[in-house]
Amino acid sequence: MGDSVDQRWVPLSDGNSIPILGLGTCSLDKPIKGETVKAVKAGIEIGYRHFDGAFMYGNEDEVGEAIRAKIADGTVKREDIFYTSKLWMTYLSPALVRKGLEHTLKSLKLDYIDLYLIHWPMGLKPSEDVLFPEDASGKILQSDVDFCETWAVMESCKDAGLVRSIGVSNFNHKQLEMLLRMPKLKYKPVCNQVECHPYLNQNKLLKYCKSNNIILVAYSPLGSSQDPRWFDPNNPIVLNDPELRKIGEKHNKTAAQIALRYQIQRDIVVIPKSFNLGRMKQNKKIFDFQLSDEEVKAIDGINKNCRYITLKQLIDHPKYPFHDEY
Numbered sequence: 001m002g003d004s005v006d007q008r009w010v011p012l013s014d015g016n017s018i019p020i021l022g023l024g025t026c027s028l029d030k031p032i033k034g035e036t037v038k039a040v041k042a043g044i045e046i047g048y049r050h051f052d053g054a055f056m057y058g059n060e061d062e063v064g065e066a067i068r069a070k071i072a073d074g075t076v077k078r079e080d081i082f083y084t085s086k087l088w089m090t091y092l093s094p095a096l097v098r099k100g101l102e103h104t105l106k107s108l109k110l111d112y113i114d115l116y117l118i119h120w121p122m123g124l125k126p127s128e129d130v131l132f133p134e135d136a137s138g139k140i141l142q143s144d145v146d147f148c149e150t151w152a153v154m155e156s157c158k159d160a161g162l163v164r165s166i167g168v169s170n171f172n173h174k175q176l177e178m179l180l181r182m183p184k185l186k187y188k189p190v191c192n193q194v195e196c197h198p199y200l201n202q203n204k205l206l207k208y209c210k211s212n213n214i215i216l217v218a219y220s221p222l223g224s225s226q227d228p229r230w231f232d233p234n235n236p237i238v239l240n241d242p243e244l245r246k247i248g249e250k251h252n253k254t255a256a257q258i259a260l261r262y263q264i265q266r267d268i269v270v271i272p273k274s275f276n277l278g279r280m281k282q283n284k285k286i287f288d289f290q291l292s293d294e295e296v297k298a299i300d301g302i303n304k305n306c307r308y309i310t311l312k313q314l315i316d317h318p319k320y321p322f323h324d325e326y
């Protein structure tokens with residue numbers, strides 16, 4: 001698992017592997033047409049090979065267009081690219097799982113994806129077009145679908161060759177345990193993708209995942225996009241942290257590069273989102289220096305268990321994952 005100049009591939013429990021650095025593609029705050037195609041093409045040109053997307057982000061057609069264009073012009077082959085997508089909450093009932101994946105493949109115009117995740121353990125009322133189905137009073141309509149049943153169909157999608165690896169996102173350790181204890185479990189989830197950054201370092205969940213050979217993938221590794229529609233302005237801002245800045249000055253790196261390097265030294269996969277060429281390049285320059293054990297410890301010390309992505313509108317859902325400590 002040595003670092004190359006600008007990447008490291010991490011083995012997954014099913015024999016596949018994942019690049020430790022990927023590019024997030026969620027741009028809900030300002031979805032400008034053509035922006036994702038441009039960013040993903042630029043990402044491939046500067047060496048990104050791993051892209052994190054989802055049906056929910058509404059731009060998989062553009063991600064697919066960019067990947068196909070860069071295959072067509074000879075920059076990459078399909079097997080050089082690692083693409084992750086996610087099954088949305090309205091698709092958790094077993095009858096809809098494969099349909100969800102097929103919608104994604106159709107948007108991408110690709111034959112398979114590399115990794116497919118259950119986006120959240122919570123189900124919503126089945127729907128193929130509305131992301132958050134509501135009743136007349138505006139209340140989000142939930143479903144009590146059992147994610148273990150969802151998982152069994154995810155396994156069959158892997159067997160059918162539509163996806164190479166399967167995993168989950170936003171599961172707490174008890175919910176992971178429920179999957180691992182499934183009597184007819186065929187494949188373990190290869191990863192759990194969760195919010196993780198220096199202010200929410202997830203040390204307990206990381207320990208649990210490592211002991212079960214589950215890779216932790218860190219979303220919002222820079223502290224999220226701080227979309228004013230949901231970001232509480234009283235929240236502390238990760239990249240303004242004095243400790244990260246101080247360590248950055250020592251290594252001639254930015255706070256963002258220190259936050260990312262911190263994760264890859266803990267064997268955590270990071271998927272920072274940037275659609276800005278300069279910042280995309282900056283976020284890749286994390287393989288040419290090393291944090292000392294003291295520096296990692298100092299960053300551990302700034303943890304505040306501060307979660308930015310809370311999905312509070314579903315706090316009363318029976319499978320809401322964030323009531324538990326980890």
Ligand code: NAP
Nearest residue numbers: 024025026052219220221222223224225256272273274275
């Ligand atoms: P993030 O990657 O922590 O932060 C993105 C924000 O930081 C953007 O506003 C970006 O702006 C800015 N940025 C990027 N590089 C920077 C740098 N070097 N210095 C300063 N600012 C920088 O947050 P995120 O988008 O929430 O998370 C990343 C990805 O994780 C998403 O795109 C998505 O793929 C995934 N995700 C998954 C879930 C889930 O439920 N599984 C939830 C949230 C996110 P510019 O674009 O202008 O550079």
